[in-house]
Amino acid sequence: MLVDGIRLPPADAAAPVADLDAIPSALIDHVEVLTGGASSVYGSDTLAGVVNFVMKKDFDGLRIDGQFGFAQHDKRTQALFQKADTSGSPANVAVPKDAVDDWDRGITLIIGGQFTGR
Numbered sequence: 001m002l003v004d005g006i007r008l009p010p011a012d013a014a015a016p017v018a019d020l021d022a023i024p025s026a027l028i029d030h031v032e033v034l035t036g037g038a039s040s041v042y043g044s045d046t047l048a049g050v051v052n053f054v055m056k057k058d059f060d061g062l063r064i065d066g067q068f069g070f071a072q073h074d075k076r077t078q079a080l081f082q083k084a085d086t087s088g089s090p091a092n093v094a095v096p097k098d099a100v101d102d103w104d105r106g107i108t109l110i111i112g113g114q115f116t117g118r
Helices: 078-086
Strands: 028-035 049-055 061-072 100-112
Touching: none
Parallel strands: none
Antiparallel strands: 028 049, 061 100
């Protein structure tokens, strides 16, 4: 995997693969997928192809993104949860207490401009 044509370093020495979480998704401009002949440019480990994440370079302004989500269930499987809980299974699944759980929220802020006059 590449970021702006530069190979992404491995995230962990024990598992030498690139970590996509290191790439900020809000700054990705587009993604290029190069197949076949990429090994002549980027090395023999890209024989099958390479993915290049091209980042935004000329962002000017302010961008705020927000995301909110949750998981919802209707508790119709309450009898199954109770059966799994009393059967002595190793999972020991507890009955959910609320119909809405697993809340997820996030905010992304991007600021860009010509701050140095260049």
